Amino acid sequence: MRFVHGFISFVLxxxxxxxxxxxxxxxxxxxxxxxxxxxxxxxxxATLATLPLLIVALFSRRWVLTLLLAAALAGFVYWTAPFFVPPETSTAADPADAGTLRVMTVNALYGQADAEIVVDLVESQHVEVLAVQELTPAFEEALADAGLGDLLGHSFTVPAEDSPAGSGLWSSTPLTEEDQLSGTSFAMPSALVAVGGTSVRVTVVHPHPPMPTEIATWRTDLVELTEQVHSDETPQIMAGDFNATYDHASFRDLLGSRFSDATREWGAGPAVTWPEGSPVPALFALDHVVVENDMPVSDVVSMQVPGTDHRALVATVVVE
Incomplete structure (x- = not known):
């Protein structure tokens, strides 16, 4: 009996x-x-897994483990619950309004995403600004062949051959003051977009992934991004594969007291976007639309795109 009790404790x-x-x-x-x-x-x-384990530990009278799990669960709920709290007004904004911007981001996985599906989503979702990461010259050409230019006629692209470093920005209205973040591993182009009577700088975000041997590079990219966007007083929207979830301190440092994560603000739960298209379902919310705190968001959804391991993320941003 003592052996069984000890074995159960060990397993727990x-x-x-x-x-x-x-x-x-x-x-x-x-x-x-x-x-x-x-x-x-x-x-x-971990939030989902901790609750049943806490119940087992409680009823088996393993008090130290129960206390630790209870503390962990309290933290998990505190950190996760805001994703399920809708805003005071949860009415979807009309993308046709002059003061709103319908934004879509997608990581094209070395340009292997289905370009026709991407263009179909741009049309069906009434997208006005498209941010693409891992843009290759061939994928840029495929988007053009699929008719992207007919929907979003203005672009600023920095493609990269056989590399995840390329990115591109497309818009239904003219792009001005085109720029590129300096000091980052991958291209992060940006430009001003006129939304109603406000000029908004839209940045395509894609830091280096936090591979075990390259965490310093990932952190450096996010720090560079944080410093440069916070030094610019122009109203801003960032969209892309941030290679970080809201739970990462580096991502929350980027938000600071100025920016908000659109998915969290919409309150419909975390929009998991990666890994997609494999036997493992999408588990992590790596793709984000980030907005100024005073920009309400609505209708934030993720959507499948064949050929890539990321889901596309679409959001309506109320600028005015």
């Missing part, structure tokens, strides 16, 4: 330790060491 602790580590990683004010970026990404899923 083996299951609990990864969940507790995720909670600890999420509580830290930094995420650029060891495997912290990978651990933090599991925060929403």
């Amino acid at each position: 602790w083996i299951i609990a330790i990864p969940l507790l580590l995720v909670g600890l990683a999420r509580a830290l004010p930094f995420d650029n060491l060891l495997s912290l970026p990978q651990l933090v990404a599991f925060t929403p899923w």
Whole structure:
């Protein structure tokens, strides 16, 4: 009997330790060491796994484990619950209004995404600004052949051959003051878009992924992005594959007190976007539309695009 009791305790602790580590990683004010970026990404899923384990620990009277799991669950709920709280007004804004902007972002996976589907989504979702990451010359040509120019006639692109470093920005209205962030691994083009009577700088975001041996590069890219967007007082929208979830401290540093994550503000739950198109379902919300705090958002949805491992993310941003 003592052996069985000890074995159950052992199993419970083996299951609990990864969940507790995720909670600890999420509580830290930094995420650029060891495997912290990978651990933090599991925060929403750790929330779901912790509750049943807490119940088992409680009813089996393992008090230390119960206390630790209860603390972890409280943290997980505190961090995750805001994603399910809708804004005071949850009425979808009309993309046809002059003061709104319908934004879409998609990572094309080395240009392997289905260009015709991307263009179909632009048309069906009434997209006015499109941000594409991992843009290759061939994919840019495929988008043109699929008729993207007929829908979004203005563009600023920085394609890259056989590399994830390329990005592009398309708009239904003229782009002005085109620019490119400096000091980042991948291209992050930006330009001003006129929305009603307001000029908004839209930036295509794509930092280096936080691979175990390249976490410093990932962190440097996000720091460069953070410093440059916060130094610009122009109203801004950022869209792209941030290679980070809201639970990453580096992403929250980017938001600061100025910006908001559109998915979190819409309150319909985390919009998981990666990995897509594999036996493993999409688990992580890496793709974001980031807006100024005073820009309400609505109708934030993710959508499948064949050929890429990311879901597209679409959002309506109320600028005026």
